[in-house]
Every structure is written in C-alpha cells, then in structure tokens.
Amino acid sequence: MDKEKLFTPQLDEQDVEVRGGTVRVRAVSRREMLDLRAKVNDPVQVEQHIVATAMLDPVLTPDEVGRWQEAATPGDLEKVTAAIARLSGLDELAGKAAYKSVRRRS
Known part of the structure; x- marks a missing residue:
C-alpha cells in the first residue's frame, strides 16, 4: 500500500x-x-x-x-x-461499545 493514501483526507460529505x-x-x-475531547467536557x-x-x-x-x-x-x-456521526464512523463504534457493555453485565 502507498502510505500517502493514509495521509489523504477521506472525509465523506452529505446533505441533511x-x-x-x-x-x-x-x-x-x-x-x-x-x-x-481534550478541550471540551461539557x-x-x-x-x-x-x-x-x-x-x-x-x-x-460554535456560538452560532x-x-x-x-x-x-x-x-x-x-x-x-x-x-x-454516521459519516465519521462513530455510530458503529457507539453500537459496539453498547453491545460490549450489555455483554459485561450479563
């Protein structure tokens, strides 16, 4: 694999x-x-x-x-x-974390 591909932004877009x-x-x-995450807790x-x-x-x-x-x-x-979240792949991570949390409690 060409490592330069790792450094090329691949940020999908969507109309909402x-x-x-x-x-x-x-x-x-x-x-x-x-x-x-390092800057903001609220x-x-x-x-x-x-x-x-x-x-x-x-x-x-952010104010707007x-x-x-x-x-x-x-x-x-x-x-x-x-x-x-969906475009960033965060919805998949949240689902996996929730699944692991439920499995630990059972």
Whole structure:
C-alpha cells in the first residue's frame, strides 16, 4: 500500500434536510475528535464544536451553533449530529461499545 493514501483526507460529505432548508456536513477526522475531547467536557459545547467543525454549508461558529440549539427542535439537530456521526464512523463504534457493555453485565 502507498502510505500517502493514509495521509489523504477521506472525509465523506452529505446533505441533511432540516426545518427551513438543507445543510451540508462532512465527517470529522480522528484528530479533530481527539482535539475536541481534550478541550471540551461539557456535552452542549461538544455538540457546538462538532457541528461547527463539520458544517460546510452554511459555515457556523460554535456560538452560532449554540444559537441554533436554542432555536431548533431537538429533531433537527439530531438529524445533523447523526449524519456527522454516521459519516465519521462513530455510530458503529457507539453500537459496539453498547453491545460490549450489555455483554459485561450479563
């Protein structure tokens, strides 16, 4: 394998329908996720930073995502965060972690 392929960003993108229109998001990289976890512990701010990082159109700051959190229904933001998680492969990891947790308890 050509190691340069490992260094080439492969961040998938997707349009997501929300109330009032369509937004475009991308996957977050492993490095972006690790940097975020090191800086932010508050779940509200984590969501703000993840959405701001992954939102391609329109481009939003974390503060603007906070304003959107206050104005939007939970479902609209859930669609966006679920798409980001799916594109980033995080939904698969969450499912595996939940499965392991249940198996340990049984």
